[in-house]
Amino acid sequence: MTNERLKADAAMLMDALNDQLAGIAELQKKRMQLVGTASVCDKRIHVTVNATGVLIDTRFADDIGDLTFDEIAAAMTEAVQAAAADVERKGRELTEPLLDRKARxxxxxxxxxxxxxxxxxxxxxxxxxxxxxxxxxxxxxxxxVAEQDW
Structure with a gap:
């Protein structure tokens, strides 16, 4: 009886592990498709970063010339950092269900x-x-572990 229980528990654990691994693979695909965005200076500067926080798009409003070069430079840094924080937050939100399932x-x-x-x-x-x-x-x-311990 004990041996049968152990076999059933092991089978259940293996099934759960396989489900978890499949979930991780799917999650990785979805995470790599995430982008983060931010707008600063009254939406004069809008940036987009990819899942790794690399700047992939920059848009300037028509009135960007109202800013000095120093203001634009500082705003770009602020915008890219905010967009990177945005994509990191989205990544954490994406992993939460899998981490919850793992905890159970x-x-x-x-x-x-x-x-x-x-x-x-x-x-x-x-x-x-x-x-x-x-x-x-x-x-x-x-x-x-934050992004890999799913």
Whole structure:
């Protein structure tokens, strides 16, 4: 009886793992199609970044000439950073259902006595520079797992 229960639990866990892996693959496809956008300076500057935060489109309004070059440069930096934050937020929202489903799965240690836990948190990556001098002002550490531990 115990052996049959163990087999059934293992089969259920394998099915859940296969579902999770399929979900991750689908999620990765969807995530790579995400874009983030931002408009600044009363919508005079509008930018779009791809899923990795790379600037892929810039639009200037007809009255962009009312701004100085320094104002345009500062606004571009602000807009690209805001668009990158937008795409990062969308990516987190996309992964939430999969992470919730993962959290509901039984842990291997709950099924097999004595098996160690494998889900230790990954170390945080240091924040990327957010200013030209290499400072990390307005940055925060990101978990390596945040986008990959689905």
């Amino acid at each position: 799965l039984p842990k291997l240690s709950e099924l097999v006595e004595g098996v160690p836990e494998l889900g230790t948190p990954a170390p945080l990556t240091p924040p990327a520079a957010a200013a030209p001098d290499g400072s990390v002002e307005n940055s925060r550490p990101r978990s390596v």
